[in-house]
Amino acid sequence: MRALLLALMLLAGSSSALVGVFAGAAWAVLPDEVLDDPALEARARELSKGLRCLVCQNESIDESNASLARDLRLLVRERLVAGDSDEEVIDYIVERYGEFVLLNPTTGGANWLLWAAGPAMLLLALGVGVFYVRGRSSAVAETESGLSEAEQARLRDILKDG
Structure with a gap:
């Protein structure tokens, strides 16, 4: 298995890009974060996918391994266990961190x-x-008027002398 993974990394040319694919959301959420209730955990995962990691900024907190993302994932789970609705959890986090934390900001x-x-x-x-x-x-297009009579005479004089 390791040899296959190493071969894939070498073929990809960039080991960090391939590691990012394999180490995505599956490794970001640690086992100690997972809730016992599967329904609450599913809600937490769905909410986490819509919240931006404030460290990475291009990843959701569900995908990020940053410590702040872990704190936000734990905060989402705390609020869900406390009985908050999905909207209340999002409102609570937006109130604390601002609208930048939303991956899809509101249009209001x-x-x-x-x-x-x-x-x-x-x-x-x-x-x-x-x-x-x-x-x-x-x-109006500019027309070429040509040389005036005086200019033509001067040109003839120059050409005769040359």
């Missing part, structure tokens, strides 16, 4: 501005592009 409050900024910037860029293209197409 001031966050609507962040959610709307991308599409608004796209529409603004399209408007500027249309305005620019229309302006270019309706612009």
Whole structure:
């Protein structure tokens, strides 16, 4: 088994990426964290998947091995054992750590501005592009008027001398 794992790591070229695949959520939650009640444990795992590890920032606390992620997993389980609903657990953690702890932030409050900024910037860029293209197409093209009579005479003089 170890030889197969070593071969896979060598084939992948990056041992850390492959270790991350194998050491994912299965190894992040330690046996001493698991609740005795399977229903509560399932709820805890589901809630943990939606909470961001504040150390790793791109992983949920269910996947992270950071000590803060462990503390948050234990906090989720404590609140569930205390009888809190899923919403109450999330609200409690958001109250303590802010909305950044949510992997999918809400669209309420001031966050609507962040959610709307991308599409608004796209529409603004399209408007500027249309305005620019229309302006270019309706612009009067400069015509080449050629040389004036005086310039042509001067050019002939220069060419004769050269």
